[in-house]
Amino acid sequence: MSVVDMVVVGGGQAGLATAGVASARGLSAVVLDASPGPGGSWPRYYDSLTLFSPARFSSLPGLPFPGDPDRYPVRDEVVAYLGAYADRVDADVRWGRRVERVARVGDGFAVAATDGTLLRARTVVAASGGFGRPYRPELPGLETFTGRVLHSADYREPSPLRGARVVVVGGGNSAVQIGVELARVARVSLAARGRLRWQAQRILGRDFHWWLTRTGLDFSRLGPRLVKGTVPVIDDGGYRAAVRAGQPDHRPMFTRLDGDSVVWADGARERVDLLILATGFRPDLAYLAGTSAVDGQGRPLHVRGVSTAVPGLGYVGLEHQRSFASATLRGVGRDAGYVLGNLLR
Template sequence: MSFADVVVIGGGQAGLATAHTALRQGWTPVVLDASTGPGGSWPRYYDSLTLFSPARFSALPGMPFPGDPDRYPVRDEVVAYLSRYAQGLDADLRWGQRVERVERRDGGFVVYTVDGTLVESRMVVAASGGFSRPYRPVLPGLESFTGTVSHSAEYRNPTSFAGARVVVVGGGNSAVQIAVELAETARVSITTRRPLRWQSQRILGRDFHWWLTRTRLDTAALGPRLFKGTQPVLDDGRYRAAVRAGRPDHRPLFTRLDGDRVVWADGSRERVDVLILATGLRPELAYLQDTSALNDSGAPLHQGGVSTTVPGLGYVGLERQRSFASATLRGVGRDAGYVLKALASRAARARVDR
């Protein structure tokens, strides 16, 4: 068994930012990640993924994103950036170490990996992200649908969809980006419960994220409340034009699925080859199930990323955990600083109380 001041579970953007912050505070972090190398979920995203924020707003603490700061980096550039970031950290980064469970012991923790490795620590930060478990909503007839059902997390490129009739469920950035790309080779509809909400990529010549940063809305506590319940699609004009031209077309969510048919809201029925659920992802925190950290649905009980039920446990990388930017490259560093400071403060109070 080895010892660390803090065990960071996850070596993607959230985990690396947390390790960097821990090192700056003089702590010894151990990072455990199931993947074979740094990058988190990024290597598994679809081939054409392009960041919705410019490079200048897409960096982790201590290392600017290289190249033209006003360009929009693609997936492979982010993977390369995270690899370089990991190489520059003087931290114990352990790849291929899937965490099986976390156990509370003697005021601290013991973290167990699948291969039998044990690490003891005073604190644990779950930084495995909020995008590890594809969310599949309850849709009438989905279980008996005889066409192909996949999730956007499984989508890579349009090659295998040529000539198919495809329906994409969801109205977020990825849903629209995937649907527009597919519409070049397939007949595609995007369907949502609510109207698509467009957000211009540039306002008065400045990127949307410049305005968020300047007004501090993306890092303010107001951010999650301001954008709650909306599905803004960042667009430079291309996506909105494609949807208006019917490539893809946009329709209200169907009422049900029946065999290989979709029953639309107007009662019409149509055969569909492929249903792609672009319905988001949820954090995978099963390794915490032996603690009291999760609610009945497996979601973390926390305030601002600090566990409200397990002293010494924190989270970094959850969607909107503290701000609109919490689950982004530009937001995880700020949240890591807040969480580690809060955990250290609580630990110090606990020692005094004894």
């Protein structure tokens, strides 16, 4: 059994940032990732996905995002950037290694992967994100709905849905992006429990993230506390205009699903071809199930990314872990520095 300083579970943006910080501190880190190659969950996102933050705010530690710093990179550019970072980082990054178990052994950990890899480590950082655990809310009638159901994790592009009747459940960025794109070829409604909240992408000529960084709110613990209800939709003006024009239309959440139909709040019943659940993700931490690290719902017990239940265990890439930016390219490096600084005291 090999012995290393640190095992990082996950080789996406959070895991690579953690490996970059670890190598800068002289640690031997092994990164285990279930994917066949670099990019984390990015290669599996929908084709048109574009970053909400400019390239200048979308870098991992030690490697600026290439090209025009004021542009908004698309999905495949992020995949290429993560591949370049994986080649550059001084760590042992192993693809195709799905971690199935992390166990506390003595003053360290035993980490087992499905390919037979078995490692001992002094510290473990869980950086596996949530893409492997899409959240499906308990909607009345969902389990017996006879129409087609997709989570946003399974959506790629609109052409197969031309002419279909589609309801997108959710009111965040992904729901609006997918809904507006699909409305060009299909009849689409956005169904959400509350109103849509809009955030202008540019304010007084500056990108929203410039203001977040300049004010310190982007990396402040106060930031997540100021967000109540649905996450604001970052908008360049096009999304709000499309929704106002009814492409897609925005409706209150339906009361139930019945057979192949939705029943709207006003009692109207309508047949639907496809339901898309743009309802987010939950931390994908099944490999910690044998420890005390997570609660009964699989949620990590931590303070700012440092486990409160298992010494030597940390997290990077959790939503609102320390700030607005924690689950983003611009935030994972800073969080990795904080977590490793605490784990290695």
